[in-house]
Amino acid sequence: MPNTVPPAYTITPPNRPLVGRVSPPGSKSITNRVLLLAAMANGTSRLTGALKSKDTVLMARALREMGVTVEEPDATSFLVTSSGHLQAPSGPLFLGNAGTATRFLTAAVATIEGTVVVDGDEDMRLRPIKPLVDALNALGIDASSPTGCPPVTIHGTGRFGSGRVEIDASLSSQYVSALLMAAPFGDGPIEVALAGKDIGARGYVDLTLAAMRAFGAEVEGREDGSWLVQPTGYKATDFHIEPDASAATYLWGIEALTGGRIDLGVPTDAFTQPDAAAQAVIAQFPDMPEIIDGSQMQDAVPTIAVLAAFNNRPVRFVGIANLRVKETDRIRAVANELNRIRPGLAREEGDDLVVNADPALMHAASRNTASRIETYHDHRIAMSFALAGLRIGGVTILDPACTGKTYPDYWEMLAGLGVELTPTT
Numbered sequence: 001m002p003n004t005v006p007p008a009y010t011i012t013p014p015n016r017p018l019v020g021r022v023s024p025p026g027s028k029s030i031t032n033r034v035l036l037l038a039a040m041a042n043g044t045s046r047l048t049g050a051l052k053s054k055d056t057v058l059m060a061r062a063l064r065e066m067g068v069t070v071e072e073p074d075a076t077s078f079l080v081t082s083s084g085h086l087q088a089p090s091g092p093l094f095l096g097n098a099g100t101a102t103r104f105l106t107a108a109v110a111t112i113e114g115t116v117v118v119d120g121d122e123d124m125r126l127r128p129i130k131p132l133v134d135a136l137n138a139l140g141i142d143a144s145s146p147t148g149c150p151p152v153t154i155h156g157t158g159r160f161g162s163g164r165v166e167i168d169a170s171l172s173s174q175y176v177s178a179l180l181m182a183a184p185f186g187d188g189p190i191e192v193a194l195a196g197k198d199i200g201a202r203g204y205v206d207l208t209l210a211a212m213r214a215f216g217a218e219v220e221g222r223e224d225g226s227w228l229v230q231p232t233g234y235k236a237t238d239f240h241i242e243p244d245a246s247a248a249t250y251l252w253g254i255e256a257l258t259g260g261r262i263d264l265g266v267p268t269d270a271f272t273q274p275d276a277a278a279q280a281v282i283a284q285f286p287d288m289p290e291i292i293d294g295s296q297m298q299d300a301v302p303t304i305a306v307l308a309a310f311n312n313r314p315v316r317f318v319g320i321a322n323l324r325v326k327e328t329d330r331i332r333a334v335a336n337e338l339n340r341i342r343p344g345l346a347r348e349e350g351d352d353l354v355v356n357a358d359p360a361l362m363h364a365a366s367r368n369t370a371s372r373i374e375t376y377h378d379h380r381i382a383m384s385f386a387l388a389g390l391r392i393g394g395v396t397i398l399d400p401a402c403t404g405k406t407y408p409d410y411w412e413m414l415a416g417l418g419v420e421l422t423p424t425t
């Protein structure tokens, strides 16, 4: 393996079951939640099992820019020391294409007395944030995003408002998590309610509640589906972060496609993240169901969609409209790239993705047609299409470095299992 990631990797199908022990990296979702909560707690919090990747490095850097001390005693720990209040940074916060960091901080910086600009890269600047800005406005906070996407300018007064606020979370559950995590800084109790019923994967809100409670917040889910948060602030604490369930889906995919066995070092039922539900679907490969509802395991959909290309029957993915506003339009990206592997393999139907299974692809290792997979700056497109290369000859993944968003060691992991990766241009 070269030290720097090349412009592309061509994958040689291993033609044998892949077996080994692989610990997935720490959860991105939980790492970015507890980094923020520790930064809003007075004292020192030790976070272990953490993910160190582009998304969490951007979060940690933004917190440092707001006066928080974030030390890194080892490769999987953060030591966060804070006064309990974020301070105004001297310039805009740049958060790349980290949805969690961008959304969570947009609400959190409203607790600062001063002006903060929350911004991201060109892809993040296409990802909607208006529903969150509208909810902040409803709490009396002066926030604006002229395009409805980042950058967002927040003129904080140090007060987070109080009372009931409704939020449209149909595009992203992260808006709800963002409001909830800032709400302990309210002038009084804050009730967060959904405008409408739709919310992406609800399990991410449960992750938020669990993390908030660990840092001393009082938050209760109410019968009408809203959440009530008391104005307690946070208390510093030590927190162990579980492995990333979305990262685990690639390992389950490797097992399914190669008939192998990978010891993740953690039982599936120990995960609290929504994507762990993908394991039960992947376990049915090559007889995965004809209709798969991806709404509660959204980040696992690209993984399962690539597996579906090898399934014994076609698969329609429903409940995935949100995938159009992730790092890229994942419905389009997956359809495009499956069709690059074999024309007619997938199609979009409205916001559904239909994958026309072709079990013969399980025997395409000696194929020498080149499939150069575009990855659209999207780690999950790169990681899921690499799975196709385990069975099909000629698969080349462009811009493999994009996995650094959540899984910097992805290619080392594959090589460690014995997969031959040839650096190409």
Ligand SMILES: O=C(O)C1=C[C@@H](OP(=O)(O)O)[C@@H](O)[C@H](O)C1
Binding pocket: 028, 029, 030, 099, 100, 171, 172, 173, 174, 175, 177, 200, 201, 204, 298, 299, 322
């Ligand atoms: O809260 C979280 O940690 C996440 C929520 C999901 O996003 P949306 O809520 O935008 O669907 C998920 O896709 C993302 O990777 C992480």
Ligand SMILES: C=C(OP(=O)(O)O)C(=O)O
Binding pocket: 097, 098, 099, 100, 101, 299, 326, 327, 380, 406
């Ligand atoms: C959608 C994702 O990330 P985020 O929204 O946190 O940028 C993801 O990791 O698949």
